[in-house]
Amino acid sequence: xxxxxxxxxxxxxxxxxxxxxxxxxxxxxxxxxxxxxxxxxxxxxxxxxxxxxxxxxxxxxxxxxxxxxxxxxxxxxxxxxxxxxxxxxxxxxxxxxxxxxxxxxxxxxxxxxxxxxxxxxxxxxxxxxxxxxxxxxxxxxxxxxxxxxxxxxxxxxxxxxxxxxxxxxxxxxxxxxxxxxxxxxxxxxxxxxxxxxxxxxxxxxxxxxxxxxxxxxxxxxxxxxxxxxxxxxxxxxxxxxxxxxxxxxxxxxxxxxxxxxxxxxxxxxxxxxxxxxxxxxxxxxxxxxxxxxxxxxx
Amino acid sequence: xxxxxxxxxxxxxxxxxxxxxxxxxxxxxxxxxxxxxxxxxxxxxxxxxxxxxxxxxxxxxxxxxxxxxxxxxxxxxxxxxxxxxxxxxxxxxxxxxxxxxxxxxxxxxxxxxxxxxxxxxxxxxxxxxxxxxxxxxxxxxxxxxxxxxxxxxxxxxxxxxxxxxxxxxxxxxxxxxxxxxxxxxxxxxxxxxxxxxxxxxxxxxxxxxxxxxxxxxxxxxxxxxxxxxxxxxxxxxxxxxxxxxxxxxxxxxxxxxxxxxxxxxxxxxxxxxxxxxxxxx
Amino acid sequence: xxxxxxxxxxxxxxxxxxxxxxxxxxxxxxxxxxxxxxxxxxxxxxxxxxxxxxxxxxxxxxxxxxxxxxxxxxxxxxxxxxxxxxxxxxxxxxxxxxxxxxxxxxxxxxxxxxxxxxxxxxxxxxxxxxxxxxxxxxxxxxxxxxxxxxxxxxxxxxxxxxxxxxxxxxxxxxxxxxxxxxxxxxxxxxxxxxxxxxxxxxxxxxxxx
Amino acid sequence: xxxxxxxxxxxxxxxxxxxxxxxxxxxxxxxxxxxxxxxxxxxxxxxxxxxxxxxxxxxxxxxxxxxxxxxxxxxxxxxxxxxxxxxxxxxxxxxxxxxxxxxxxxxxxxxxxxxxxxxxxxxxxxxxxxxxxxxxxxxxxxxxxxxxxxxxxxxxxxxxxxxxxxxxxxxxxxxxxxxxxxxxxxxxxxxxxxxxxxxxxxxxxxxxx
Numbered sequence: 003x004x005x006x007x008x009x010x011x012x013x014x015x016x017x018x019x020x021x022x023x024x025x026x027x028x029x030x031x032x033x034x035x036x037x038x039x040x041x042x043x044x045x046x047x048x049x050x051x052x053x054x055x056x057x058x059x060x061x062x063x064x065x066x067x068x069x070x071x072x073x074x075x076x077x078x079x080x081x082x083x084x085x086x087x088x089x090x091x092x093x094x095x096x097x098x099x100x101x102x103x104x105x106x107x108x109x110x111x112x113x114x115x116x117x118x119x120x121x122x123x124x125x126x127x128x129x130x131x132x133x134x135x136x137x138x139x140x141x142x143x144x145x146x147x148x149x150x151x152x153x154x155x156x157x158x159x160x161x162x163x164x165x166x167x168x169x170x171x172x173x174x175x176x177x178x179x180x181x182x183x184x185x186x187x188x189x190x191x192x193x194x195x196x197x198x199x200x201x202x203x204x205x206x207x208x209x210x211x212x213x214x215x216x217x218x219x220x221x222x223x224x225x226x227x228x229x230x231x232x233x234x235x236x237x238x239x240x241x242x243x244x245x246x247x248x249x250x251x252x253x254x255x256x257x258x259x260x261x262x263x264x265x266x267x268x269x270x271x272x273x274x275x276x277x278x279x280x281x282x283x284x285x286x287x288x289x290x291x292x293x294x295x296x297x298x299x300x
Numbered sequence: 301x302x303x304x305x306x307x308x309x310x311x312x313x314x315x316x317x318x319x320x321x322x323x324x325x326x327x328x329x330x331x332x333x334x335x336x337x338x339x340x341x342x343x344x345x346x347x348x349x350x351x352x353x354x355x356x357x358x359x360x361x362x363x364x365x366x367x368x369x370x371x372x373x374x375x376x377x378x379x380x381x382x383x384x385x386x387x388x389x390x391x392x393x394x395x396x397x398x399x400x401x402x403x404x405x406x407x408x409x410x411x412x413x414x415x416x417x418x419x420x421x422x423x424x425x426x427x428x429x430x431x432x433x434x435x436x437x438x439x440x441x442x443x444x445x446x447x448x449x450x451x452x453x454x455x456x457x458x459x460x461x462x463x464x465x466x467x468x469x470x471x472x473x474x475x476x477x478x479x480x481x482x483x484x485x486x487x488x489x490x491x492x493x494x495x496x497x498x499x500x501x502x503x504x505x506x507x508x509x510x511x512x513x514x515x516x517x518x519x520x521x522x523x524x525x526x527x528x529x530x531x532x533x534x535x536x537x538x539x540x541x542x543x544x545x546x547x548x549x550x551x552x553x554x555x556x557x558x559x560x561x562x563x564x565x566x567x568x569x570x571x572x573x574x575x576x577x578x579x580x581x
Numbered sequence: 582x583x584x585x586x587x588x589x590x591x592x593x594x595x596x597x598x599x600x601x602x603x604x605x606x607x608x609x610x611x612x613x614x615x616x617x618x619x620x621x622x623x624x625x626x627x628x629x630x631x632x633x634x635x636x637x638x639x640x641x642x643x644x645x646x647x648x649x650x651x652x653x654x655x656x657x658x659x660x661x662x663x664x665x666x667x668x669x670x671x672x673x674x675x676x677x678x679x680x681x682x683x684x685x686x687x688x689x690x691x692x693x694x695x696x697x698x699x700x701x702x703x704x705x706x707x708x709x710x711x712x713x714x715x716x717x718x719x720x721x722x723x724x725x726x727x728x729x730x731x732x733x734x735x736x737x738x739x740x741x742x743x744x745x746x747x748x749x750x751x752x753x754x755x756x757x758x759x760x761x762x763x764x765x766x767x768x769x770x771x772x773x774x775x776x777x778x779x780x781x782x783x784x785x786x787x788x789x790x
Numbered sequence: 791x792x793x794x795x796x797x798x799x800x801x802x803x804x805x806x807x808x809x810x811x812x813x814x815x816x817x818x819x820x821x822x823x824x825x826x827x828x829x830x831x832x833x834x835x836x837x838x839x840x841x842x843x844x845x846x847x848x849x850x851x852x853x854x855x856x857x858x859x860x861x862x863x864x865x866x867x868x869x870x871x872x873x874x875x876x877x878x879x880x881x882x883x884x885x886x887x888x889x890x891x892x893x894x895x896x897x898x899x900x901x902x903x904x905x906x907x908x909x910x911x912x913x914x915x916x917x918x919x920x921x922x923x924x925x926x927x928x929x930x931x932x933x934x935x936x937x938x939x940x941x942x943x944x945x946x947x948x949x950x951x952x953x954x955x956x957x958x959x960x961x962x963x964x965x966x967x968x969x970x971x972x973x974x975x976x977x978x979x980x981x982x983x984x985x986x987x988x989x990x991x992x993x994x995x996x997x998x999x
Contacts, residue, residue: 047814053693054812060692064982068991079733109479111676112683112829114691114980117987144840145679148663148672174843177396177626180366180906181619191607205478206366206503206910213913216920227976228479229969230503233760234914236753236932237921244752245972246731249979264986268978269734275700275974276725282704283721287714297701308923312916316604319915323768327775334945336954365900366907369773370766396626397903399633400895426633428833431686432826443823444830446637486694502766506758509961510969514702516694523762524769525943552772553943559768559911560943566919567937574923589893593901600905604912612861618902619844620865624872625895627841631876635834638827653828657835670792675832677799682829684800684984685807691984695977699970716959720967727971748971750931755968757932758960761939764914771911774904 052296059274064267071263079262084225084251087241088199091221092126095196096133102126103195105186105211107202107226108142108179111149115227118252119202120146120153122225125255126199127157131166138189139172142182147174183207187214200224200239201248204231212238225251304580307573318562326558333553340512341529344497344519347471348378349537353386356459358469360488361405362430362480364397367501371475373527373549374499375405378473380546381539383413383420388459390469392424392445394433394480399426403449417450418457425449430483438492440465466494471518475499481508489516499526524549524556587788594781597774723751797990804988845869868898935960 071077095102104126106119123139130137139150151172158167175185187210190198198215200208200222208224208231215222216238224235225243235242243251246268253261285293301309351357359378363371382389391406393399406423415421424445427433436443441463442454454460462468472494474484481498488494495518500508502523511517521530527549531540540546599614642650656678662671703724708714726748729741737745803825810822851862875891922937924930942957986992 043815045813045815047812050812052697053689056692056697057689060978060981061985064985065989077734078736080736082733110679110683112679114684114687114983114987117680117684117992118983121992144836144843145676147839147843148660148676173847174840176619176623176844177837177840178619178622179364180903181615181622184615184619184906203479206907209910209913209917213917227980229755229972230507230759230763233756233763233932233936234917236756237760237917246975246979249976249983250733252983260991261986264982265733268982269732271978272728272732272974275696276728279700279703279721279724282700283707283717286704287706287708294701294704297697297704310919312920313605315916315919316912319771319912320604323771323775323911324779327772327779364903366770366903367766368900368904369908370769396629397622397899399629400892401900403892404896426629427830428630428634429826429830432829435686436823436826439819439823443826446641482694486690490690490694490698502769503759503763506755506762506961506965507969510699510702510966510973513962513966514698516698523765524772525765548773549769552769552776555772555775556765556768556943557945559771559915560764560940563764563915563918564937564940564944566915567922567933570919570922571924571933574925589897593897596898596902597905600902600909603909612858613864614902614905616861616865617868618899618906620868620870621872621894621899622903623841623844624869624876625891625899627837627873628876628891630834630837634830639831639834649824650827650831653831656828657832660832660835660839670796673792673796674799677796678803679829679832680987681800681803682807682825684987685804685810688808688981688984688988689811691977691980695973695980699973699977703970716963719963720970723964723967724971724974727968728974731971731975749928751964752968752972753928753931754935754960754964755972757935758939758965760914760918760932761936764918764940765943767908767911767914770904770908774901774908777901 052298060267060271063270064264067266067270068260068263071259071266074259077259077262077266079254079265082243082247082250082254084223084241084243084247085254087221087223088122088126088251088255089129091197091199091223091240092129094221096130096135098196099135100196101136101138101193102130102197103138103140103186103189103193103199103220105140105198105200105202106146106150107200107204108182108207109203110143111145113203115203115248116143116146118249120149121252122199122201122255123150124153124157127154128161131158131161131163134166136168136171136193138193138195140175140182140186140189141173142175142177142179144174144177147172179205179207180210183210186211190214190218190220194218194220196220198222200226200235201243202226203228204235206231209234209238215239302577302580304573304576308570308577309573310569315566318566319559322558322562323555326555330551330554333557335529335532335550335553337529337532338522338526340520341522341526342519342533344378344473344499344521345381345530345533347497347519348381348387348473349385351382351385351387351470354388356388356390356463356469357382358390358392358466358472360434360472360474360476360480360484361391361393361398361402362395362474362484363401363477363501364395365401367477368401369552370501370524370527370549371477371499372401372405373524373547374475374521374530375402376409376546376548377527377530377534377540378475378499379405379409380412381534381537383409383415384539387470389421390424390441390459390463391421392433392437393426394430394483395476395478396426396428399449418448418452419459422454422457422459423449424454430480431487434483434487435491438466438488438494466492469494471495471497473497473499475521477501477504485511485516497521524552528553587785590781591785594778597778723748727751793993797993801988801990804984808988841869935964 092102104123107116109116127137141147141150154172155167158164176182198220204226212234222239223241224239225248227245227248250265253265282294361375391402393402410421425448427444433444447453466488472488474481481500484496489496497519498517499521505522508520512520531547531550534540596614599610602608603611639650639654656675659671659675662668705717707718726744729744730748735741810818848862848866851859922933924933938956941953946953
């Protein structure tokens with residue numbers, strides 16, 4: 003199995019070779035793979051070799067594809083249906099002259115999902131900027147407020163409408179889950195947004211928000227990587243973005259080729275994982291468990 | 301509007317009303333429901349039952365009042381069982397709205413069993429940022445919790461004298477109503493290899509079966525049904541009793557049954573209406 | 582129940598009924614309870630944070646001479662710069678610290694728990710000779726098909742598309758199961774509240790008459 | 791400076807947290823502990839910021855006597871009452887069971903919270919009734935799977951055993967496979983996003999100037 007497609011990236015060949023060699027040494031050298039009693043003096047935790055290998059491989063393919071995209075090589079990415087749904091919802095709202103509501107989940111900004119939601123928010127702001135309709139962003143965690151403000155401001159500015167930005171529309175509601183949900187419900191009932199975009203990390207309030215949104219007749223698009231809330235979004239929203247599609251959407255919406263490169267990278271990783279899975283299952287079926295055990299993490 | 305169309309377009313308030321009435325009626329006239337104990341709940345029970353006096357069990361309580369109904373019975377049953385076995389308890393709370401509740405549980409159960417704070421149990425209290433707190437506890441309990449909930453330095457508590465981190469507890473049981481569980485699995489078990497079991501709400505139960513199968517957790521108490529199963533086992537062994545009003549989850553099981561029937565009936569009504577009105581057209 | 586407890590529980594019961602009145606429609610009683618909880622929860626959380634993070638993690642170390650704890654203090658204070666138009670950018674390093682540490686901690690843990698652990702757990706012995714082996718095979722096929730659904734750089738057509746369709750079916754069964762499991766949890770909460778109200782009113786009646 | 795410094799902080803802190811995962815040396819553990827402590831302190835400051843904007847908003851409503859200002863007053867009273875009864879008794883005494891602070895928590899906060907959460911029982915019923923229609927293949931799969939799971943709490947006589955078998959099958963085979971694939975995807979997607987953040991490729995969240 004060729005892990006690194008070296009031939010296609012001459013500039014990285016030496017670097018990748020060194021990395022590859024290093025990994026081989028780590029794997030072969032028995033002193034690394036023997037767990038020591040006291041690790042506080044060593045520079046590497048040998049129990050985590052498998053993680054390191056995968057990390058280097060994954061980072062490698064992502065950086066490789068990002069570089070490739072930067073050079074202008076076209077990358078095919080299938081249309082993500084959720085994208086159409088976002089655009090359609092925003093389009094309907096602008097036609098009707100009714101507001102757009104963006105709910106970025108209830109977790110803090112150090113959660114990757116919230117950052118992904120922020121990236122989507124910027125692009126939504128860009129779509130909305132041209133039309134004189136408000137974009138409401140109610141927020142649950144104080145830390146998210148400055149980030150959301152920057153994103154909306156930037157989105158408006160890049161659409162050439164920095165003047166359309168209204169700071170009052172990005173509001174902190176409450177740290178408290180249900181108080182927050184009640185606040186968002188209030189916006190839905192009072193301001194009657196036409197498009198409800200729910201992206202990020204949601205918990206029990208998901209159903210409250212989606213049901214209230216349904217009552218007001220808004221077009222709802224939701225996306226989260228919190229698996230236990232997805233059933234409610236699937237049931238009560240017009241379109242649901244499932245799991246990894248959330249991260250893909252955030253990459254796709256920005257339409258920057260270098261961000262799309264990472265999608266290609268994680269697709270390749272998926273293919274490799276399927277290969278490993280198949281191989282592992284076959285080996286285990288024949289009683290060879292060493293391969294499987296190598297993936298055990300302490 | 302035809303009869304069938306009306307069947308599929310009932311106002312939501314009718315649904316609310318029927319649910320409300322059924323719950324109230326069942327709460328007043330209760331009945332017995334047969335109990336089937338799942339192996340994943342039993343393995344938690346058996347583990348706690350196997351504790352030797354003096355061994356330390358850690359309970360991470362990460363839920364807010366709103367999911368008390370499902371999770372509080374677990375916390376109470378495990379705490380009682382643990383004290384009955386003369387094992388020691390280390391508690392912490394990683395949910396912003398939970399610390400007061402935990403204090404309530406431990407104060408009450410400790411009194412029932414004559415257990416002393418600092419000797420038989422220690423309540424570390426609450427810290428924000430669960431991921432970080434769990435990671436830090438894996439190093440040393442004193443990093444996130446230099447003092448316990450009541451402001452006593454950990455080093456002056458007899459029970460904590462020989463305790464550094466997760467290596468000194470027999471197992472951790474995390475009872476959680478949110479993302480807390482994932483942090484415990486990722487960090488306490490993932491990073492520090494602590495033995496972990498979880499009690500979660502009904503919503504979350506289905507999501508944690510993979511972790512059970514992959515061996516990251518050794519047991520799972522799922523929602524109110526899981527709590528009722530645990531109570532059933534604990535009652536049989538005499539750790540809790542119906543007379544003292546210590547069975548809560550079991551009390552609500554009849555309500556569960558009737559409400560489930562009503563919801564299924566509503567789904568059936570909706571679908572019958574849908575198909576019949578489609579056929580007419 | 583003593584008189585004090587009876588009164589406190591009466592307050593609680595009243596507030597519960599205020600919340601339930603929302604089911605009919607939004608009304609002042611609901612709004613009252615809702616705003617009360619916003620205020621009380623904010624105050625409660627502020628106190629908890631003050632006693633459990635601010636004092637022991639900033640003030641106490643500083644008083645003990647651990648001067649480097651001034652760094653998070655300064656980073657925290659810089660957050661307030663965002664109210665100034667001119668110095669707004671000063672709050673960004675703090676954000677950077679939080680986002681950066683979040684990302685750095687997340688990477689190995691996401692890979693470990695969501696990728697490698699799942700890969701390890703899915704390498705199951707397969708075959709056709711016994712039921713467990715067959716279910717293992719089914720699990721692996723379903724995992725493959727569902728992964729295909731999350732494949733972005735290939736058009737979902739032909740055999741690949743069929744696999745992706747089967748994948749989304751699998752996901753839907755999972756979501757349906759999640760929905761079904763959740764009903765129990767939600768009803769449990771309602772049951773607990775109704776039992777509380779029932780017990781309170783029974784207690785109240787016996788106290789009054 | 792305004793842009794590079796924050797990005798540098800993100801990258802620096804991020805990569806330190808990442809590398810630390812692989813290095814078991816004591817010095818790194820200490821640095822890591824500090825970083826964790828610091829995040830907590832910054833969190834306390836962020837909370838103060840949140841409280842500030844909350845009070846500000848509420849006070850403005852009260853001052854301007856805008857619609858529903860009375861409710862804002864209720865929230866403010868709740869907030870300051872909680873802070874007052876939390877601060878006045880001596881250090882941490884207020885967090886003990888039985889104080890006024892804890893009474894308010896137990897008899898006002900807990901009941902409202904629990905009641906709000908239990909509203910979900912009604913919502914889930916109406917959502918199930920409204921949305922579970924066998925309109926498409928996907929909807930039918932979702933519906934059937936949810937009903938099978940819900941039936942596990944309904945005594946069905948001899949059929950209960952069959953249903954229990956189906957429930958176990960759904961939970962351990964398609965449900966598990968769906969979740970495995972889901973998590974694999976999320977793990978890769980989140981890691982890729984975190985990496986882009988750390989490398990500064992994705993930096994929109996920092997703003998322009």
